[in-house]
Amino acid sequence: MSNRYDNIKKILFIRLGAIGDVVHTTAAYQTLRQNKKNIDIDYLTSSVMQELLNNDPMIHEVISVTDRTYEGYFRLAQQLNKSQYDLVVNLQPSLKTFFFTTVLNHRGILKYKKLKPGKNENHIHAVENFFNTIQPLIPEVEVPQNLKLYLNKEVVKWAKYKLESEKVSHVIGIIPGVSQARQNKLWPKEHWKALLDYISNQRKLYVIIFGGTNEFELAAELQQVNKNMIRNFCGKLTISQTAAILSLCMLVIGGDTGPSHIATAVGGPKVLGLYGATPPERSGLYGKGHEIITASYDCKFCNKRDCAILTKEGLDYPPCMANISIDSVIAKLGI
Secondary structure, three states: OOOOOOOOOEEEEEOOOOHHHHHHHHHHHHHHHHHOOOOEEEEEEOHHHHHHHOOOOOOOEEEEOOOOOHHHHHHHHHHHHHHOEOEEEEOOOOHHHHHHHHHOOEOOEEEOOOOOOOOHHHOOOHHHHHHHHHHHHOOOOOOOOOOOOOOOHHHHHHHHHHHHHOOOOOEEEEEOOOOOOOHHHOOOHHHHHHHHHHHHOOOOOEEEEOOOHHHHHHHHHHHOOOOOOEEEOOOOOOHHHHHHHHHOOOEEEEEOOHHHHHHHOOOOOEEEEEOOOOOHHHHOOOOOOOEEEOOOOOOOOOOOOOOHHHHHHOOOOOHHHHOOOHHHHHOOOOO
């Protein structure tokens, strides 16, 4: 049966959002390219994510947005008009990307519609939700069960040398921080300390703490638990270096945050996700072998940015996260 998309040769994907969101789009464009080998796919994203996607053989060109004003989008659209895209897949529904796609020359567009959890049949993971956007192009193909990020081989070599120079092996990665906008995803600092005390006292097990500059002080405090066995890499790595070192870990533990989702897609570690407010059915760790750890609490998975209980009772951490016990995490370590 013919498909009205059969003659498409050049496609532009758009996703500028958070790290985890971009990682979750990989299943869509990779599967499309694997099933439509005669098409070229360009990907418009942020400069940070460009570094992570540059090595993906399924992408013809990764284009970064450096000026997110309307004027910047207009200039970029004018520059890209020479590409003459047959189709735009807009996975970033916003006024600015709508403006951008109206200025950009193209023959057609597919728009992502976010399905939020909590509405009966709308219990769908982000990976599947993104994939559904391109389903008209490959209607008989199912969403893959795992994600894959293609890492720069030279950066992986550097990562191996980095671990050798730090004299660490049998590494467990931890990601204690979350985005500044979603502090209700934090697991308590004292819980991390107790977990690190347990891990770092196991024979020949090292810990690397991952995160950005905002997490450096937290990581420095956590490192004091066992300075001989814990390394603080927060704010010291590029995103591709982070992905490469994560791929060399035997296990990664973190909340619902970008590096945790990167870790699920680098082909190495098992990942344990600590989840409270965010519903795993929507943004849980994707792929076989990874596990979600939660605690019983009436309003967990509320999917709200701010915790009313935390504010009302003057708590440091939301109960849904604070109630995730150290023992429940230790039980999943497998060490």
